[in-house]
Amino acid sequence: MEYTLILLAIFIVAISRAYYLDYKSDKEEFKFSLKKVGKKVLEYCFILLIIIGIKSAYTYFIPLNKTHGVEYNSERLKLGIPQISGNLKYIPEWSEQFELVWYNENSKNGHFKKIVEYGVLNAKSETDYYKNENKKDIYVWSEYDFTDNSFAYFMEKPNDKVASVSENGQLKIEKPRIEQKINKSEFEKFINE
Template identity: 55%
Template sequence: MKKRTNIILVIIIGGYFLFYYLAPFNKNHGIEFNSERLKIGIPEIADNLKQIESSDKYETVWYDEKSKNGHFKKIVEYGFFDTKTETDYYENEKLKSTFLWSKYDFRNKSFKYFIEKPNDKLLSATKSENLKFEKPTIIEELSKKVFEKHITPLIIHINVAKNCP
């Protein structure tokens, strides 16, 4: 009985050690992964993005606090053994309080695109004619074509700014 208890205790402590100190096992999706990003079609980690500390060990965050126009944030989320998703955030200073993001799922090898914009209609009426307060923002899923239409001016603006003396 004592031997079985010791074995169970070793398994529990070993599992705890694996989960909290070694996992995730594959967390090498930093700048060295940029060549793979290009092949997949995910935006690279640019020079303006700096890695910041995250409270979650299952994610890595790069952020540009000065950017008000263009790609300003990247979050890579990890599973126990490998990368789960990579999300890229964009902001357009002409569209106040509007954010766009693309999310690549490494498991499904697919993209999803989103927009978060202000809700102009904060109040609405329910069927029973009561007032209902809406969320201050609306999040919608976009097609790739619509997403690219929104971010293309940002990418052109950034590339022109880089090439100017």
């Protein structure tokens, strides 16, 4: 640490001495070069302000259409997407620039979470999560894709098979939970039980 400070002090003294000698040798040239350097510094500061402005505009204004909250429920009804009910609360801590999350912390059964994912221009998908208190640790969700107006259904459940043997005889540790795609009838059966 001491050596760094000593080297920094030597460097500053050397630069200061060089500027002083330059100033003494030709005062007009020195002033002209200072003006030139000052203009460059101002140009770079202006460019930096433009970059910061673009980044903040991107952060606050993109996605352009972020109106898929409660006011979008009438459109959800037409598309067959589950609506945001009064028991689902918007959670800003879980949400991000391209994702909004609604959650019902008191739900033990039924629809308990909705996530709306956005692209730059508009919403890309809405995912609705359901649980059933008769089937512990099993969740299902539907995902509506706005680009092709289609639903996909999924289920996540605990993996009963924690370890298995691979084809070459090695012991393989399985994931603690299994995620699988299901059809609409299995999904509806789960949420209606």
